[in-house]
Amino acid sequence: MERRLSKKDLMKLYGVDRITIEDWRRNRGLNMIEVSSHSKYITEKELLKWESSLKEDSSV
Numbered sequence: 047m048e049r050r051l052s053k054k055d056l057m058k059l060y061g062v063d064r065i066t067i068e069d070w071r072r073n074r075g076l077n078m079i080e081v082s083s084h085s086k087y088i089t090e091k092e093l094l095k096w097e098s099s100l101k102e103d104s105s106v
Contacts, residue, residue: 050087053078075099 051059053067060066070076071086076096078086088096 048089048091050089051093052085052087056088056093 053064056062056067057064067076071078076088077092078088080086
């Protein structure tokens with residue numbers, strides 16, 4: 047099974063707070079799977095796709 051990253055994992059990985067993660071979800075297309083209102087995650091594969099899309103958008 048592919049590794050899943052929680053909001054807490056993303057906060058540690060990028061050095062940001064929960065509000066930033068929510069902003070990325072709402073405004074920058076970070077597509078997290080919502081298990082419940084308090085439990086959301088993203089797979090490594092989807093995270094890499096999201097990062098690539100940001101790089102592509104900034105190079106245009």
